[in-house]
Amino acid sequence: MSTQSASSAPQLTSPTEDDAARQYGAVLFFSDFDDPVTWGDALKENIPGLDFRVYPDVGNPDDIRHVLAWKPAPGFFEPFKNIAQVINLGAGIDLLVGRNDLPDVPISRLSDPGMIALMRSYVLFSVIRYARNIPEFEQAKRRREWQYIHPRPLHRIKVGVLGLGHLGGAVASGLAAAGFDVRGWDHADKTIDGVKTFGASKRDAFLSDVEILVNMMPHTKHTEKLIDKTVFDALPRGAKFVNASRGPVVDEPALVEALRSGHLGGATLDVFWVEPLPQDHPFWGMENVLITPHLASITVPEAAARDVAESIRRVSAGGEPLHRADTRRGY
Template sequence: MGALVFYSEFDDPTEWSDALKACLPELDVRVYPDVGNPDDVRYVLAWKPPAGFFAPFKNLQLVVNLGAGVDSLTGRDDLPEVPICRLSDPGMVALMRSYVTFAVIRYARDMPDFEAAKRRKEWHYIHPTPLDRIRVGVLGLGALGSAVARGLAEQGFDVRGWDLSPKVIEGVTTVSDPTQWAGFLGDLDILVNMMPLTAGTRGLINAEVFAALTPGTKFVNASRGDVVDEPALIAALQSGQVGAATLDVFIKEPLEPNHPFWQMENVYITPHLASITVPTSAAKDVAESIRRVNGGGAPLHQIYPKAGF
């Protein structure tokens, strides 16, 4: 079967090794840089490996991106000519759904106002708005975005979804017609960004997008920081055009101490943890892709980094 090399600065290699061996007991799991004989290596499971990482592995058959987003691979000129796939992990999906649901409910139930009232020691009543009157737009309906939109609809929100290609999601009004873009943006109470980072989406959410929103619309970004024009978002938050924002991702991470977001009362910050890959569930995906490639087939969730998806 050959060996698999694991690389990540953020994940526990022991947890991954145990999970992979539970699915494929015969798999030889090696943790970078202790790769042994590189000619033994048939598979790589990695997140943001350094430049030149793949060069020693002449017998590579499969690369698995340790996550759902592929922007860490786009633009690289050292990728091997082998199938490359991403993970689609139920645990990761559940975490993303929970994060966005929390962020949306926090605004829908006026929690920032109650948090401020508590600091003032003030009993501050706000009559709740029925959830089906709160219009939530999900921008990007890929694997994670579709799950987020579906989860919000199940909570009872009026959910609208936008994607570049037509999508059908139960309980969600979906739009892909570019002529309806402005109408989609202008009819929301909360906008959630789930767009992947590609050459075409970098800076997509800019001053024009914020200007098209109804004044006071809330914004949630749980995708990638570079999809958003940060100076434009700061200006929109300062003017009140965007009423508040929940931000899990940023152009530069960690967020620098002098960044304006830290000083803004209407910005809720989390340190890029909306979703993580869960080894015990994701390892099943990796094992199945290995089996398929060994059988001469294509892996699960194959991606094409040069095309950006």
């Protein structure tokens, strides 16, 4: 039987900040849109003692090993010579590709259930708003007019999703689960339960009977202005358009013309070429356009921090991060 006193027994201690700094280095956070306090608290719950710094309070730039950033300006990365990875505080990495201030390190995108749920909810709202004739009822209300429009069964309403990647695939599945007739198009062949999919060569067949078109394509040099006059012309007259992905994927003058001509019956737009949207932009004056300020999907730190912490551990141990993006493809 041991006679060792409680006072002389080995004591278990929590990791100190010095321990975490030696193991992981410092994490630098930069975003004009996300809350650094919430992010810092969430990461420290997963890695106690983590050295979490918020730009511009960088401290010694040589300490920085991991960067969490959203829309860093050109030249942002130049002072940091020991970066091991960059984690983009969002899904699209287009502003991190082809930079001359960023060394060849892994770039990851966030992937958390909260982000997916928010995107799915935004698109469902937008599609259901058109499917249930809500814009017409909004106009009737302004006229003080009781206007009845007989509802159509959801399974007869054809919704098309352009882009079936991480978020686009989840959106298509969510629309199908809600009861819509969903079809999807992507450059690569995809298979999604409940969704009729079309490959790269079948774009016109995909568009020909879509009543509500949802853009979920990433922004790359290959997708810029991908949705142009030819796309809008291929849709049935009166079709609706939802853009919840990236503004530059859409040829805005072509969209304005399609809306003015009546070929498109309406649009719900969350993203634009220039943000905030300039006050003199034609979209503001269009009754058939709903504008939201780039909020279709935001990161939920409490959920995303688990993956970010795991990526910090993996890269610090010489491994690969979670959700690494393919910078050659741009997503």
